[in-house]
Amino acid sequence: MSQLHESTTTDRSASGSRDLRLSGLTKEYAAFTAVKSLDLVVPQGSFFALLGPSGCGKTTTLRMVAGLETPTSGTIHLGDTEITYAKPYKRPVNTVFQNYALFPHLNISKNVAFGLERRGVKNVGQQVADMLELVELTSQAHKKPAQMSGGQQQRVALARALINQPEVLLLDEPLGALDLKLRRGMQLELKRIQTEVGLTFVHVTHDQEEAMTMADTIAVMNQGVIEQMGAPNDLYENPTTTFVANFLGQSNLIEAEIQGREGGQVKVRVQGAVASIPAERAHSESGKGWLGIRPEKVLIAEAGQPIDAPGDVITGGFITDVSFVGVSTQYMVKMPWGQELMVFEQNTGARRMLPVGTKVDVSWRPEYAFLLDASQDAKAGIEED
Amino acid sequence: MTSTAGIAPANPHDTAAPAPRGRKLTGYWLILPAALWLGVFFVIPFYSLVSSSLFDPNGSVLTGYDMTWHFANYFDAINDYKAQLWRSIWYAGIATLACLVIGYVLAYAIAFKAGRWKNLMLVLVIAPFFTSFLLRTLSWKLILADDGWVVGFAQTIHLTNLLNFIGLTGTDDRLLATPFAVIAGLTYNFLPFMVLPLYASLEKIDVRLIEASSDLYASPIRGFFKVTFPLSLPGVVAGTLLTFIPAAGDYINATLLGNTNTKMVGNVIQSLFTTQGDYAAAGALSVTLMAIIVGLVLVYVRTSGTEDLV
Amino acid sequence: MSTLARLRRWIGKHLVLGLGLLVLVYTFVPIAVVVLMSFNNNSKSKNVYKFQDFTWNNWLHPFKPGGMKDSVILSIEIALLATLVATILGTLAAFALSRHKFVGRRAANLIIFLPMASPEIVMGSSLLALFVSRGFGGQLGFVTILIAHVMFCLSFVIVTVKARLSGLDDNLEQAAMDLYANEVQTFWRVTFPLVLPGIIGAALLSFSLSFDDFIITNLNAGQEVTFPMFVYGANQRGVPMQVNVIGTAMFVIAIAIVLGNEIFRRRQEKALAA
Numbered sequence: 009m010s011q012l013h014e015s016t017t018t019d020r021s022a023s024g025s026r027d028l029r030l031s032g033l034t035k036e037y038a039a040f041t042a043v044k045s046l047d048l049v050v051p052q053g054s055f056f057a058l059l060g061p062s063g064c065g066k067t068t069t070l071r072m073v074a075g076l077e078t079p080t081s082g083t084i085h086l087g088d089t090e091i092t093y094a095k096p097y098k099r100p101v102n103t104v105f106q107n108y109a110l111f112p113h114l115n116i117s118k119n120v121a122f123g124l125e126r127r128g129v130k131n132v133g134q135q136v137a138d139m140l141e142l143v144e145l146t147s148q149a150h151k152k153p154a155q156m157s158g159g160q161q162q163r164v165a166l167a168r169a170l171i172n173q174p175e176v177l178l179l180d181e182p183l184g185a186l187d188l189k190l191r192r193g194m195q196l197e198l199k200r201i202q203t204e205v206g207l208t209f210v211h212v213t214h215d216q217e218e219a220m221t222m223a224d225t226i227a228v229m230n231q232g233v234i235e236q237m238g239a240p241n242d243l244y245e246n247p248t249t250t251f252v253a254n255f256l257g258q259s260n261l262i263e264a265e266i267q268g269r270e271g272g273q274v275k276v277r278v279q280g281a282v283a284s285i286p287a288e289r290a291h292s293e294s295g296k297g298w299l300g301i302r303p304e305k306v307l308i309a310e311a312g313q314p315i316d317a318p319g320d321v322i323t324g325g326f327i328t329d330v331s332f333v334g335v336s337t338q339y340m341v342k343m344p345w346g347q348e349l350m351v352f353e354q355n356t357g358a359r360r361m362l363p364v365g366t367k368v369d370v371s372w373r374p375e376y377a378f379l380l381d382a383s384q385d386a387k388a389g390i391e392e393d
Numbered sequence: 394m395t396s397t398a399g400i401a402p403a404n405p406h407d408t409a410a411p412a413p414r415g416r417k418l419t420g421y422w423l424i425l426p427a428a429l430w431l432g433v434f435f436v437i438p439f440y441s442l443v444s445s446s447l448f449d450p451n452g453s454v455l456t457g458y459d460m461t462w463h464f465a466n467y468f469d470a471i472n473d474y475k476a477q478l479w480r481s482i483w484y485a486g487i488a489t490l491a492c493l494v495i496g497y498v499l500a501y502a503i504a505f506k507a508g509r510w511k512n513l514m515l516v517l518v519i520a521p522f523f524t525s526f527l528l529r530t531l532s533w534k535l536i537l538a539d540d541g542w543v544v545g546f547a548q549t550i551h552l553t554n555l556l557n558f559i560g561l562t563g564t565d566d567r568l569l570a571t572p573f574a575v576i577a578g579l580t581y582n583f584l585p586f587m588v589l590p591l592y593a594s595l596e597k598i599d600v601r602l603i604e605a606s607s608d609l610y611a612s613p614i615r616g617f618f619k620v621t622f623p624l625s626l627p628g629v630v631a632g633t634l635l636t637f638i639p640a641a642g643d644y645i646n647a648t649l650l651g652n653t654n655t656k657m658v659g660n661v662i663q664s665l666f667t668t669q670g671d672y673a674a675a676g677a678l679s680v681t682l683m684a685i686i687v688g689l690v691l692v693y694v695r696t697s698g699t700e701d702l703v
Numbered sequence: 704m705s706t707l708a709r710l711r712r713w714i715g716k717h718l719v720l721g722l723g724l725l726v727l728v729y730t731f732v733p734i735a736v737v738v739l740m741s742f743n744n745n746s747k748s749k750n751v752y753k754f755q756d757f758t759w760n761n762w763l764h765p766f767k768p769g770g771m772k773d774s775v776i777l778s779i780e781i782a783l784l785a786t787l788v789a790t791i792l793g794t795l796a797a798f799a800l801s802r803h804k805f806v807g808r809r810a811a812n813l814i815i816f817l818p819m820a821s822p823e824i825v826m827g828s829s830l831l832a833l834f835v836s837r838g839f840g841g842q843l844g845f846v847t848i849l850i851a852h853v854m855f856c857l858s859f860v861i862v863t864v865k866a867r868l869s870g871l872d873d874n875l876e877q878a879a880m881d882l883y884a885n886e887v888q889t890f891w892r893v894t895f896p897l898v899l900p901g902i903i904g905a906a907l908l909s910f911s912l913s914f915d916d917f918i919i920t921n922l923n924a925g926q927e928v929t930f931p932m933f934v935y936g937a938n939q940r941g942v943p944m945q946v947n948v949i950g951t952a953m954f955v956i957a958i959a960i961v962l963g964n965e966i967f968r969r970r971q972e973k974a975l976a977a
Contacts, residue, residue: 102882105874111879122879122882420803432814435814502720522915642825644918
């Protein structure tokens with residue numbers, strides 16, 4: 009066993025691939041199961057995001073990888089090395105904590121040098137200096153953490169973890185405490201550093217925009233399981249569950265009667281009208297379903313007027329609410345069956361804004377629609393705030 | 394370690410992360426020395442005290458004591474010393490009330506008005522502890538001396554007459570060697586025990602609540618009694634207990650600042666033990682004092698509705 | 704705004720602070736008396752509660768009164784030993800209570816709280832009853848005083864250190880372990896330095912509680928005389944002015960430690976900020 013541990017910290021080139029693999033990973037507490045039999049492979053060198061609402065099990069998963077939490081069952085491998093029960097200080101994994109957890113009694117350079125010194129590395133001065141330069145904090149080396157701003161502390165936490173050149177860097181909501189503007193800046197900065205150092209980053213967040221901006225691969229977690237995993241644009245364009253459709257961006261989900269497959273298309277009846285969905289975007293084949301369409305994919309025109317680039321058309325709506333948000337105008341359109349659809353229209357200037365009460369028709373191109381199983385809650389994943 | 398234990402390559406017990414918190418025996422080992430010390434020298438002694446209170450009252454240090462379950466010790470002790478018992482409760486009660494009023498002003502000023510001087514003022518609250526309790530109490534003999542300006546001033550504003558009227562001083566215009574001096578001494582000595590818990594609970598109050606109250610209630614005084622004071626109740630309860638309990642058992646103030654008619658129960662217990670060697674009576678009186686205090690505390694905590702003080 | 708109205712506003716704004724400062728001044732009056740009397744020359748009159756003449760003599764010969772030197776030395780010895788024992792045992796117990804789950808924690812918390820809520824006279828007489836009933840009535844002295852002092856200091860140490868520990872962010876220790884520090888290194892590099900101010904505070908508190916105790920000590924001291932017992936005994940004959948020298952010196956030393964610590968902390972911060 010001890011041999012195994014040592015090999016994790018020293019001998020990293022032994023096996024070709026150093027992917028992080030979780031299999032059947034489960035964490036049960038007395039009253040509930042935080043993570044349910046999770047299987048996951050994080051490819052070496054990728055920027056991986058675990059995205060989900062609070063309490064979905066993403067932080068527990070991260071803490072199990074860090075060794076701060078012991079799994080109830082399942083295994084964690086780094087390449088060929090099993091690290092499931094290795095102590096946190098014996099895994100080549102470092103963490104950027106949510107509230108940074110900088111040591112308040114040590115100054116910045118001591119904080120950054122901490123990991124190297126514990127491993128017995130001598131003459132760490134140059135490495136610390138290089139790392140502080142990378143995060144642009146060279147002039148702050150002798151300050152205590154309490155004397156720094158949130159953004160600076162965040163960069164110290166990052167430097168403190170990165171200097172150890174871990175095989176996997178874990179980031180637990182690293183930008184959660186920063187204000188919006190700073191957060192956007194740090195997102196790009198993190199992405200730049202990750203590309204530069206080429207390490208595996210596993211990033212836990214509840215902010216879907218943050219996950220999409222930075223990650224190569226996103227795994228959306230909900231109630232202890234992964235709902236869907238993939239590249240950001242795949243997840244966004246082709247969600248397979250109502251939770252993902254609602255949590256990642258917004259979706260209109262309309263009740264539909266599935267008619268059956270015709271060639272590459274699945275035909276459905278939507279409140280009397282007929283619509284079609286490409287077969288690869290249809291995640292249900294028969295019975296009832298939810299027809300999903302993103303608000304920005306819905307086109308709108310005054311009743312009877314021609315719709316620009318039309319597809320499947322539904323008539324008889326009227327506008328109940330208009331909000332102008334600069335780049336776009338967001339309409340709420342009440343349909344004949346009582347449901348309100350969201351429609352986001354780019355402000356191209358081609359047409360004036362439609363006022364509340366206007367009778368309108370809506371339309372979307374079939375290739376943008378997706379079809380989900382009707383057994384799921386259409387409101388899953390909608391954040392209430 | 395339930396379902397897939399077979400897969401686990403190592404004993405998860407000795408690698409359980411992160412801190413050694415889960416280890417069962419470490420906690421016992423760490424607390425054992427302190428627990429033993431308090432058990433042997435605080436809990437068991439109380440048992441000794443109770444049992445000595447039931448000894449045959451005819452015993453003495455020289456002849457030894459016999460355990461005769463002599464419950465009459467309690468009736469005798471209470472009967473003989475009910476004046477001192479009553480006086481202790483009474484003096485400690487007035488002193489606690491005085492501490493509450495004075496201490497509240499100070500705690501309020503530190504919590505809400507001191508600004509950047511907050512820490513300094515807190516240090517100054519406990520600074521008197523750095524001088525001997527006895528010396529500070531003796532100082533009051535000088536301050537309240539018969540020919541001092543405090544007495545002179547009290548006479549000028551007829552405070553001495555008022556105190557005499559309510560029975561806290563004699564007719565001779567003295568302040569020293571009166572119940573007033575004893576109560577003043579108790580108030581002075583135990584004030585920090587009141588201020589610190591009051592401050593701790595005032596400090597937790599959101600200032601915006603007080604601002605909102607000044608918005609809702611026309612007068613600041615009404616606002617204070619409707620909002621600030623109720624929110625500070627945990628501090629008031631903790632402070633009054635921490636002041637009342639030691640004050641009720643104290644005898645230094647009664648000895649140094651009082652006269653023969655201001656003796657408190659502490660004086661009696663102390664002299665029964667050290668000069669008269671009547672351990673049975675002393676034990677009975679000690680247990681009675683403790684019982685009265687515990688009873689008062691329970692009633693008080695119940696009625697004030699703050700039971701999670703500990 | 705009229706001057707009068709402005710004055711009223713100013714008073715309204717500063718009234719509470721003014722009253723609070725007045726209370727603080729009141730708490731310092733007796734200390735001022737102690738300092739003043741340490742320079743009093745009472746050779747002309749027996750009245751030791753009146754300032755008569757200024758003199759340096761008390762400070763030049765602080766241990767002139769018979770028996771006082773021994774009592775001060777005894778008090779310091781006991782306070783140092785009691786502080787050492789109580790701080791070590793109390794710190795261990797505080798770690799146990801805030802870091803470990805075990806059966807009997809609630810009972811332990813109660814036993815720790817009770818000494819702080821019991822009148823000293825009851826604790827003192829209980830201990831005396833124990834010593835006498837076990838046949839140590841004739842051997843009261845240094846050891847029994849020390850036992851008593853450790854007993855009543857323990858609770859204060861535990862509460863102080865526990866407060867510091869509970870204010871400590873769990874994540875810091877986890878971060879240390881994440882950064883390759885094992886359990887022992889985590890304790891000495893992170894936990895201990897962060898709890899140390901609480902331990903020092905607890906030790907200072909223990910020392911002053913022990914040095915100052917009279918009621919419990921008096922019952923369990925046998926033939927030994929601590930400094931507070933010396934003062935109490937001397938009161939019946941008229942206290943020598945030199946006791947005020949000791950009182951003043953203790954006060955000045957304690958204040959110097961507190962202020963020195965504060966100045967050091969601020970200066971360090973300033974130097975770092977520069």
